[in-house]
Amino acid sequence: MKALIVSIGDELVLGQTLDTNSAWIAARLAELGCDVAAHVTVGDDKTAIESLLRQTLQRDDPPDLLLISGGLGPTEDDLTREALADTLGVGLTLHEPWLEQIRTFFRQRGREMPRRNSVQAMIPTGAELIWNDHGTAAGIDARFERAGRAVRVLAMPGVPGEMKPMFEKSVRPIVSGASVGAVILQRTLHTFGLGESSVAERLGDLMRRDRNPSVGTTVSEAVVSLRINARFASVQDAINATERTIAECRAALGNLIYGADGQTLAQAVAQLLTQEKGTVATAESCTGGLVAKYLTDIPGSSQYFQQGFVVYSNEAKRQRLGVNENLLHVHGAVSEPVVLAMARGARRLAGSSYALAISGIAGPDGGTPTKPVGTVCIALAHLAPATRPLAKGVDREDEVNAYARTFNLPGDRAMIRDRAAKTALAMLRFRLLGEPLPF
């Protein structure tokens, strides 16, 4: 069972609108065990649509299904109906019940049907109409035969709010009825800290192309994700095989994997902090509040985050966090001694169990030969654990451990700031896990 996904619209081809329909349809087809060969986008151009249909039908290995979205509206640039009819070599036939439905649609809104909408009740002769519960653009279900091979074309409106319910109600049953058993299960695991090739090296044979479930990697905003796709005849087999593969990925990568599917790095940190009832404060220079923003993205973040400092200037570092002027003068604002002082200051003021501090050169200006753009110092300060006995006369608040690291982060200003914020979160995460930072 193989499908081609087609989206139609000038705004899509010109890049003015992002095509979200194709990805949505593809994800639904995958759930149903239907392979997607490709996505194709063409403009509101009858020749282009027809030429795509003809080429697809003439292939040696035509898809079983062709799912179209777009081009079913009432205006002159809606040409899916005509292109389908011409390719089938038939005319258009009026679908009376749908014309009546369009009239009712307008009547219920206190308006008369504009004349041009009647074209939406014309469908290629011999094709079937797919009811639209949310608008006037009916879908079309047409069957093509070519050299003994059947290709079924299902055309849906381009408006996502109409396409999605039409898919769920009318197209899903057609696809699942036709698809022969195979189930595709998809899971994603996320890592942060190593590059894509280092992750791939550790995964080794798990990434073999012919493996099932397959394991592939993608990178987005410095997060290297593993995509696991399992294709089996039964759901249970797919689940079991996927779980085994996830266990093997975890064995290869350990805690570099911070989460699965929709989980963010900040969520992983939040979960660990909440478990140990810890709190964290932030002291940010070059990231300008981004770490605090990530930590407070999560509902309920007041449990582990109460305050943070954005100390962009040297004066702010002195005034707000008590960073020694001499330290700034001798080592510079982007230095391990300064971020250590920032982290200690922020932790003390906030009374938190942890504090993260960041100072760096995000660019594009401000780099020097010894501290080029991308140089970022990050410190983590933390209270001695409550379980550790203290030396006589020492207050727990005084026994603060702290360590700092200097990183050289690639990319432009936005990428450097984002990587710096995520690296700080990763430092806290591995501290909470009781493991050394693995990168």
Added chain:
Amino acid sequence: MKALIVSIGDELVLGQTLDTNSAWIAARLAELGCDVAAHVTVGDDKTAIESLLRQTLQRDDPPDLLLISGGLGPTEDDLTREALADTLGVGLTLHEPWLEQIRTFFRQRGREMPRRNSVQAMIPTGAELIWNDHGTAAGIDARFERAGRAVRVLAMPGVPGEMKPMFEKSVRPIVSGASVGAVILQRTLHTFGLGESSVAERLGDLMRRDRNPSVGTTVSEAVVSLRINARFASVQDAINATERTIAECRAALGNLIYGADGQTLAQAVAQLLTQEKGTVATAESCTGGLVAKYLTDIPGSSQYFQQGFVVYSNEAKRQRLGVNENLLHVHGAVSEPVVLAMARGARRLAGSSYALAISGIAGPDGGTPTKPVGTVCIALAHLAPATRPLAKGVDREDEVNAYARTFNLPGDRAMIRDRAAKTALAMLRFRLLGEPLPF
């Protein structure tokens, strides 16, 4: 001049990741007057990529340009190099300077090049390498000849942060050198504060479908943008007509328009602050550092931003900004008196000319009947202008003006936080313009 845009990746075909590259590339090509025939997406599958390349070349009307993104990484599922070479009927040749560049890339990050990255220095024999300033995936510039027609294939990495600068630096000149004929000029104007339908109402006839230049609206992250598309035979005609249309849009919307094309609301604020040598401090509760992050997204932001406070808990509001306990008790943390006190406190401590303070209920929990989720109070404090004479015995630092507003913002947690941060920036912007907030 006609182009085909191809994106490669299993995650795209399966619908796990939205293809944003194709739309971005299409918009750039439209700017250059290059027609886009279609977008095609195929998976990490050598046969599929080769079959697409062959079919495209065998067409009666092949495109002049084929722009590919994706499949140039170091792993086994990166197959664009091999597919191009096989289609050309050539092998792969090692590009020594690029191998050295990859080694340098890793060395600068204190790491040794993983062995598998060396495959990224292999390019189809006879093709040219396109330098990548932001990563290890070099691009490929290959020329195909078929029946006297030349098709130029330009392959770029799939990571947007690498693809976009590569397009701008190396691909744009190739496309603009080759393109001829009709010019499509695209400009975008951005507004913040009114909904899409209110903006459309004010634009009136400017949004007529048959207008050239055409004006359309889109919404992204609460910013309502006007897309202006002009299609003319000459560049000068397109520029003139576009400028006239922009002037008409400005006449209809005034300072609701904060910027054009890539400009952000924070950049517009930064520009106005820099002009009057003003500085701003931030005091954020529910936005958790997002306003400070926006203000420091911009290179050189230290000119107008020195420090900010993230005061998530009531205790932090008291400790850091001196907000009166009684005020918090009587009015609650989400109230105009509290944000006024936060703004005054932050401004005084930072010694800045302006301060923005935000406190609200971002949800999903914490709403009450009188303060439902989405209730956000924002205050702006500002020093009396240096030009204004002061009453006898009054220090300028004491004469601080402040005002606060309560908003009811729609959306989920992320949307409420983002709208709150942008609303605060808009308040500062209209204050800097000397105009009342128009919404």
